[in-house]
Amino acid sequence: xxxxYSISARRRYGVERVCRVWVVARATMYDRRRRLQVEPTAVxxxxxxxxxxxxxxxxxxxxxxxxxxxxxxxxxxxxARLRCQKQMRTSRERVRRVMRERGxxxxxxxxxxxxxxxxxTITTDRPDQMWGTDMTxxxxxxxxxxxVFVAVDHCTGECVGIHxxxxxxxxxxxxxxxxxxxxYFGGFEPGLAAGLAVRHDHGSAYLxxxxxxxxxxxxxxxxxxxxxxxEGNGIAERFIRTLKENLLWVRPFAxxxxxxxxxxxxxxxxxxxxxxxxxxxxxxxxxxxxxxxxA
Numbered sequence: 001x002x003x004x005y006s007i008s009a010r011r012r013y014g015v016e017r018v019c020r021v022w023v024v025a026r027a028t029m030y031d032r033r034r035r036l037q038v039e040p041t042a043v044x045x046x047x048x049x050x051x052x053x054x055x056x057x058x059x060x061x062x063x064x065x066x067x068x069x070x071x072x073x074x075x076x077x078x079x080a081r082l083r084c085q086k087q088m089r090t091s092r093e094r095v096r097r098v099m100r101e102r103g104x105x106x107x108x109x110x111x112x113x114x115x116x117x118x119x120x121t122i123t124t125d126r127p128d129q130m131w132g133t134d135m136t137x138x139x140x141x142x143x144x145x146x147x148v149f150v151a152v153d154h155c156t157g158e159c160v161g162i163h164x165x166x167x168x169x170x171x172x173x174x175x176x177x178x179x180x181x182x183x184y185f186g187g188f189e190p191g192l193a194a195g196l197a198v199r200h201d202h203g204s205a206y207l208x209x210x211x212x213x214x215x216x217x218x219x220x221x222x223x224x225x226x227x228x229x230x231e232g233n234g235i236a237e238r239f240i241r242t243l244k245e246n247l248l249w250v251r252p253f254a255x256x257x258x259x260x261x262x263x264x265x266x267x268x269x270x271x272x273x274x275x276x277x278x279x280x281x282x283x284x285x286x287x288x289x290x291x292x293x294x295a
Contacts, residue, residue, distance in 0.1 A: 080281035132236035151176035194219035
């Protein structure tokens with residue numbers, strides 16, 4: 001604009017007049033002009049960059065992503081795997097930056113928060129104090145819809161039971177609980193699981209008389225979550241998200257039986273290899289072992 005000719009004055013407007021009319025400091029204008037003329041350089045933290053270059057860290061992260069049986073692991077878990085599996089020590093923010101520059105970050109959508117905010121905690125201090133159970137739907141190519149039932153320990157994050165069925169009945173909903181009681185309580189008899197509570201939502205399968213009666217027979221306390229507040233059953237809900245992102249959404253299944261076998265295999269993989277930040281990036285099985293040793 002300063003180089004534009006004035007028709008009446010027959011001369012350029014000039015920088016001083018333009019800046020005065022636009023109420024812009026000339027120092028600001030000159031500074032922005034200088035910044036545009038200088039080629040931008042990559043911003044790096046001052047000081048030493050550590051024992052490994054960004055290229056080495058990036059290649060190591062790519063190798064970990066390729067070898068991982070899971071999908072969508074973020075920079076925190078990559079940072080933990082670098083320390084434990086590659087013996088490469090660096091900061092989490094550097095791992096985040098390298099993953100961002102290489103396009104390795106997991107895509108995500110920011111959802112709208114509900115009108116209330118969950119402020120409590122549903123985790124427990126010891127294993128087998130509370131299990132969360134829930135159900136989700138998926139599709140098979142030959143048999144149509146299938147119902148997937150899960151049970152997850154609120155302390156360790158372990159999947160204690162998992163099941164698939166064409167029907168979403170109260171008897172199918174009990175199967176993950178039965179699996180967990182057999183494995184972690186050593187049998188299946190009246191009062192054997194006393195001291196355990198099961199967190200569930202208000203679905204018809206979980207409020208059915210047969211479901212509640214069997215929980216009582218086993219000595220389990222029923223712990224329904226609040227209505228329309230899924231945060232109360234958040235442990236099971238979060239596991240279902242992990243299950244979808246790493247199995248149900250990435251593999252097709254022809255039959256319900258094929259799906260059931262894959263779910264059992266995923267349960268073992270999850271419990272032995274999935275890293276949980278709240279446990280110091282340890283697996284659920286490792287955290288159960290630590291709890292048993294501390295007891």
